[in-house]
Amino acid sequence: MSVEKRQLAPFIHTEKSAPYIYMTFLAALVPCVVYGIFYYGLRAAVLIVFCMVTFVLSDNLCMRVTHRRAGGDYFDLSSLVEGLLIALLLPPDTTLITALTAVIFASVITKQVFGGAGSNIVNPACAGRLFVELVWPMGTQGFAYGEDNSKFALMSLIVQKQPEAIPSYSQFTIPELLSGNYPGLIGTACFICIITGGLFLTLKGTIRLYSPISYIATIMVLYPVSTLIKSGTFTFDGLIVYMLSSGAFFVAVFFLGDLTTMPSRFASGVFAGVVCGILTLITKPFVSPVVSLLAPVIAVNFLSFVLDFFSKTLSRRKVRSREVDVS
Amino acid sequence: MADRRLYSFYRGLFTGDVLNFSKRSPFVKEIMFERVYPQKIILPMKMHSGVPAVPVVKTGDYVRVGQCVGIPEKGAFSVPVHSGVSGIVTDISDIRLPNGVLTPAVTIKNDMKRTRLDSVRPRSGFKLSASEAIGVIRDAGICGMGGEGLPTAAKLKRARNESVRDFLVNCLQSEPYSTSDLVAITEYPDYVVLGSCACARAVGASKCIFLISENRREQRKALSNSIQKIKADFRDLEIEIKLFRERFPQGYYRLVARALYGKNLALGETLENSCKAVLFNCSTMLACWEALSDNIPMMSRIVSVTGDASGGHNMLVPIGTPVSELLSNAQDIKNGSDSIVWGNCLTGIEIKDPENTPVVKTTSVISVVRHVEVPRTPCIHCGLCSECCPMNLSPNTIFEMLNQGLGQKAAEEGARDCIACGSCSYVCPAGINLTTAIASFAGEGRIIEINSLLDNSSAEVRMPDDTKTSYVGEASLLEDYADGDEEGDIKSPDSITLPFEKDKRV
Numbered sequence: 001m002s003v004e005k006r007q008l009a010p011f012i013h014t015e016k017s018a019p020y021i022y023m024t025f026l027a028a029l030v031p032c033v034v035y036g037i038f039y040y041g042l043r044a045a046v047l048i049v050f051c052m053v054t055f056v057l058s059d060n061l062c063m064r065v066t067h068r069r070a071g072g073d074y075f076d077l078s079s080l081v082e083g084l085l086i087a088l089l090l091p092p093d094t095t096l097i098t099a100l101t102a103v104i105f106a107s108v109i110t111k112q113v114f115g116g117a118g119s120n121i122v123n124p125a126c127a128g129r130l131f132v133e134l135v136w137p138m139g140t141q142g143f144a145y146g147e148d149n150s151k152f153a154l155m156s157l158i159v160q161k162q163p164e165a166i167p168s169y170s171q172f173t174i175p176e177l178l179s180g181n182y183p184g185l186i187g188t189a190c191f192i193c194i195i196t197g198g199l200f201l202t203l204k205g206t207i208r209l210y211s212p213i214s215y216i217a218t219i220m221v222l223y224p225v226s227t228l229i230k231s232g233t234f235t236f237d238g239l240i241v242y243m244l245s246s247g248a249f250f251v252a253v254f255f256l257g258d259l260t261t262m263p264s265r266f267a268s269g270v271f272a273g274v275v276c277g278i279l280t281l282i283t284k285p286f287v288s289p290v291v292s293l294l295a296p297v298i299a300v301n302f303l304s305f306v307l308d309f310f311s312k313t314l315s316r317r318k319v320r321s322r323e324v325d326v327s
Numbered sequence: 328m329a330d331r332r333l334y335s336f337y338r339g340l341f342t343g344d345v346l347n348f349s350k351r352s353p354f355v356k357e358i359m360f361e362r363v364y365p366q367k368i369i370l371p372m373k374m375h376s377g378v379p380a381v382p383v384v385k386t387g388d389y390v391r392v393g394q395c396v397g398i399p400e401k402g403a404f405s406v407p408v409h410s411g412v413s414g415i416v417t418d419i420s421d422i423r424l425p426n427g428v429l430t431p432a433v434t435i436k437n438d439m440k441r442t443r444l445d446s447v448r449p450r451s452g453f454k455l456s457a458s459e460a461i462g463v464i465r466d467a468g469i470c471g472m473g474g475e476g477l478p479t480a481a482k483l484k485r486a487r488n489e490s491v492r493d494f495l496v497n498c499l500q501s502e503p504y505s506t507s508d509l510v511a512i513t514e515y516p517d518y519v520v521l522g523s524c525a526c527a528r529a530v531g532a533s534k535c536i537f538l539i540s541e542n543r544r545e546q547r548k549a550l551s552n553s554i555q556k557i558k559a560d561f562r563d564l565e566i567e568i569k570l571f572r573e574r575f576p577q578g579y580y581r582l583v584a585r586a587l588y589g590k591n592l593a594l595g596e597t598l599e600n601s602c603k604a605v606l607f608n609c610s611t612m613l614a615c616w617e618a619l620s621d622n623i624p625m626m627s628r629i630v631s632v633t634g635d636a637s638g639g640h641n642m643l644v645p646i647g648t649p650v651s652e653l654l655s656n657a658q659d660i661k662n663g664s665d666s667i668v669w670g671n672c673l674t675g676i677e678i679k680d681p682e683n684t685p686v687v688k689t690t691s692v693i694s695v696v697r698h699v700e701v702p703r704t705p706c707i708h709c710g711l712c713s714e715c716c717p718m719n720l721s722p723n724t725i726f727e728m729l730n731q732g733l734g735q736k737a738a739e740e741g742a743r744d745c746i747a748c749g750s751c752s753y754v755c756p757a758g759i760n761l762t763t764a765i766a767s768f769a770g771e772g773r774i775i776e777i778n779s780l781l782d783n784s785s786a787e788v789r790m791p792d793d794t795k796t797s798y799v800g801e802a803s804l805l806e807d808y809a810d811g812d813e814e815g816d817i818k819s820p821d822s823i824t825l826p827f828e829k830d831k832r833v
Contacts, residue, residue: 008763010749011672011696012503016711018704018756078707118707118757264710308710312721 016206018118021259022077024204028197029084029254035193036186040092041151044186048087050096054103055083062112078117082106085125085254088187089247089290092149093142093156101136102128122301123261130294137288143183169245170238177244185290188247198253207257210269211276211300215252218277219243226281248280251293261301268307272300333541334586335572339717340750360510360629360641366437368647370408371422372397373430374687375470376477377404382433388416393447393624395468396433406478407468410435411626411645413442425669425676425684432685435647449621457487457529460619464526467618468625468688473497473508473578473608474670476689479615486530486605489597493604494527495587496612498539498546501577502671504633505692509546510641511610511629516549517556519609522616524561530605534565537609538583541570575673576748580606582717594743610691630686634665634672634694650681650693668694673749674762701758712751712761718744722751722761729764737768745769 036044059079062068086102106128111120133140142161172182180190188194201207223239243249256262256273263269279296287295300307373379380397390396390410399405410433418434455463465480486494496519500508512519520537527535537550547568554566571577571586581592588602598604610628617623626646632653633639642653650667668675669684672694678684686693712722720741728737747766755761 008760009668009670009672009674009676010753010762011666011668011675011677011694011698012753013699013701013758014754014756016754016756017702017758018707018709019702021707021709021756116705118705118709259709259711260707264713308713308721312713312719 016204019077021206022081024201024206025081025254026077026084028200029081029088029187031193031196032088032187032190032250033084035180035190036088036092039180039189040149040186041153043154043157044092046154046157047090047092047094047096047099047186048084051087051090051099051103052080052083054100055079055086055107058104058107059112059116062108063116066112068116076117079107082111082125082128085187086128088250089125089129089185089294091140091142091184092186093161094140095142095160096157098132098136098139098160102132105131118260120261121305122298123255123258126255126294126297126301130291130298133288133290133294140290149183169241172241172245174240174244177241182245184245185247188250189245191244191249194249194253198249198257201253201257206259207253208259208262208264208269209257210266211256211262211273212252214270214273215256215277216243216248218274219248219280222278222281226284230285246289247293251297255294255297256300261304263304263307263311265308265311268304268311271311272304272307275303276300333570333572334538335574335577338715338719339574339576339582340715340753360514360643363642363644363648363652364437364439364441365412365645365648365652367414367417367434367649368410368412368437368645369422369432369434369649369683369685370396370410370647371424371428371430371432371685371687372408373424373428374408374476374646374689375406376475377406377470379430380405380408382419382431384416384419384433386416386419390414390416390435391442391444393444393626395624396435397431404478404481406470406480407466407624408433409468409624409626409646411647412437413440414438422683424687425678447622447624450619455619457531460525460529461487463618463622464615467614467623469611469614469618470625470688471608472610472614472628472688472691474689474691475608479607479611482605482607483526483530485597486532486599489599489603489605491530491532491599491603491605492534493602494523494530494532494535495583495598495604495606496523496535496537496609497578497583497606498537498543498550498609499571499577500691501540501573501575502692503575503673504639504694505631505671506633507629507631507641507691508609509543510631511613512543512546513549514629515613516546516553518613518616520550520553520557520566522612522614522619523607523609524557524564524566525619526607526612526615527564528561532564532605534567535561536587537566537568538571538578538587539568540573540577542573575750576717576746578608579717579746579748581746625688628686628688628690630690631692632695633692634668634696644686646688647685650678650684650686653686653693654681654695666696666698668696670694672696673753674747703758704756706757706759709756711754711756715750715754717748717750718746720744720765722765723759725765725768726759726761729768734768737765743769 033048056079059076083103086106087099090099106124110122110127111124114120139160142156169182176182178191180193182189202209220239220243223242224236227233227238256276263272276296279299280292283292283295372382378400380399382397384390384396391413392411394410395407396410397408399407412435414435414437416433417436419431421429422432423429461480461483464483465478469479471477471479498508498512500506523535539547539550550568558566569587576582580598583606584590584592584598584602590601592601598606614625627643628646629641629643630653631641644653654667666677667681669678669690670676671692675694706723708723713720716722718741725737725740725742728740742765745765747762749762752760752762
């Protein structure tokens with residue numbers, strides 16, 4: 001019998017390789033990108049390309065410096081996905097320097113320090129965007145809209161404009177909110193594009209739905225409670241406007257559905273979604289909308305390993321009881 | 328008859344995912360059936376769980392179809408080996424099987440005359456006691472044909488001693504591409520049902536349950552028709568068909584216990600003990616009925632020759648047929664890079680020498696798989712492996728622990744529960760071979776061949792003194808497997824009879 005080296009089982013493999021998963025995320029984000037560029041014009045396109053390119057460069061530079069990968073046997077599409085997500089979470093009139101800050105924080109601090117693609121504890125795009133929101137709040141308020149929203153204006157990429165007050169979202173109609181025809185972040189405005197991307201990911205099987213569904217359900221159920229605490233009346237008014245305009249669906253699909261940073265088990269996934277929803281509603285009155293949206297995601301990212309561990313332990317009924325000295 | 332409830336364990340791979348190879352090749356899971364008469368057969372003396380049989384023929388001897396060429400040593404946990412062809416013994420030497428087992432093997436050159444032993448003919452009278460029936464099955468050399476390889480007689484005996492209630496027949500074949508069991512049901516449904524009912528009566532079970540996938544309509548229909556036909560002869564038995572969801576791996580006894588009885592069996596617990604049930608493969612039951620009714624020993628079996636680089640068909644071949652003989656009849660191995668796999672393509676072993684690798688009693692499928700480069704990346708901690716692990720493990724965590732040398736921690740994480748099904752490696756987007764690492768660890772201290780779903784957990788404590796180290800793990804049934812039969816039991820006027828009278832013993 002031959003003793004030469006043989007291939008080991010299994011001899012077949014799923015088509016869902018890591019590059020495939022990142023590719024599906026890129027494809028799912030295409031509608032949001034197209035809509036962002038269509039609505040906000042050239043500056044949105046430049047921001048998107050800039051974020052993606054700088055994220056790839058930053059990742060590669062870090063890997064070269066740390067000698068993590070000598071050969072580079074595949075192109076890391078995760079950098080493109082993270083760069084794109086950061087860009088879509090920025091307002092259209094954001095300067096390149098702000099975007100660069102977000103990208104470098106996301107790439108170096110939250111991704112490469114922990115070991116690169118897949119080893120990060122929190123979502124890099126989410127952390128990067130939250131970082132610039134917290135340290136540079138004025139830099140992320142560039143919402144030109146209406147007649148000021150020139151599709152070919154590029155100056156806002158260089159010079160920070162004076163922040164403009166966003167009108168109340170309740171003045172927009174439901175069709176406008178559904179189609180994203182209101183001032184907002186580049187990628188989070190159009191509900192239809194986000195849901196299209198979510199459906200695509202679901203069909204491709206590269207998203208976990210436990211957390212997104214429980215997150216959305218939690219917000220929908222608890223929103224009237226938050227209005228009760230705030231105004232003393234139990235009402236569903238404003239729920240739809242909040243859901244469509246806040247970017248909650250974008251967070252649900254592209255951050256809470258993430259395979260790497262969210263819990264992998266059913267119970268822990270649902271729990272994480274519920275916690276994220278509750279934290280979002282609790283922090284909403286006190287902090288800026290973006291912080292109330294993204295900070296809970298970071299919190300559950302930190303929790304995901306612990307949640308998975310407990311979910312697994314409970315499911316195996318291996319909870320160890322402590323020995324208590326009753327004497 | 329069949330209830331509407333669908334049984335399944337949680338997790339595992341959905342076969343819609345596993346069997347969907349249409350993107351890789353235009354493979355159709357077709358069932359073609361043909362017979363093969365090889366030029367020569369190589370009969371290893373160890374094709375089962377247990378110690379090898381001892382060759383009883385010499386080089387130059389003439390053997391006939393059905394002749395015993397290897398007998399178990401007295402008192403050994405083993406089964407005899409029979410020739411499926413007639414011809415001259417040309418060689419008796421040690422060979423190493425792909426799973427690493429070194430065993431004596433008898434090579435017989437086929438004279439193509441198919442001269443049969445006189446004793447291989449339908450049994451006259453047909454009145455057997457339970458012990459006699461089990462004795463016939465033992466002498467026929469039947470062992471678990473689903474891959475387990477445990478001597479069927481020993482398993483039947485244990486089931487009888489444990490007073491099992493349910494006799495389960497595994498008609499689920501969830502392995503990708505593999506259809507040999509399905510062919511056995513389609514071609515010989517009466518034999519499968521009769522064999523199951525006869526064995527169920529032999530072990531004293533009150534219920535005979537056929538477990539079959541919801542998608543196998545043709546096989547379900549065949550089974551239902553056969554059950555209707557023989558129902559009158561087995562009035563004492565409640566015969567049922569239970570539908571299972573199509574998943575992989577379906578059919579491993581711990582998963583069946585979870586799906587059917589809602590019990591999580593710990594390592595070492597048996598289905599007989601915990602659920603009062605015993606599980607057999609449908610091909611084994613077919614072989615049992617052949618032995619009981621026609622006195623045919625286990626000398627041939629149905630093998631699927633399949634895979635995405637193969638035509639996809641089934642063959643009835645004498646045991647010991649070289650793999651190359653199977654492949655020569657089909658449009659297989661289109662180019663040199665295709666792998667020939669001894670077993671199914673999720674858990675099998677690649678073979679490089681098909682001329683000298685025989686089909687053994689536990690080989691249900693030979694896969695020819697197109698080689699595909701899997702993009703290898705670092706682990707992205709996606710958790711897809713834990714999502715699909717049928718034993719509810721976290722393969723990525725265990726793999727990292729093993730890489731860091733934390734064996735104790737890995738064992739606490741449940742690494743010993745691994746059944747080597749290959750699901751985690753199949754789904755891993757990073758292309759990491761998790762199964763091999765974890766299954767090797769799980770197999771330390773007990774025999775667990777990488778290609779088998781065999782659990783030999785109780786091996787270490789029950790290892791008999793006279794068995795060699797390489798055979799540990801296969802002696803868990805030895806206590807009740809004494810050589811020779813219980814004479815008193817046969818002669819007792821109250822002994823049960825098969826197949827027409829129920830146990831009368833008080």
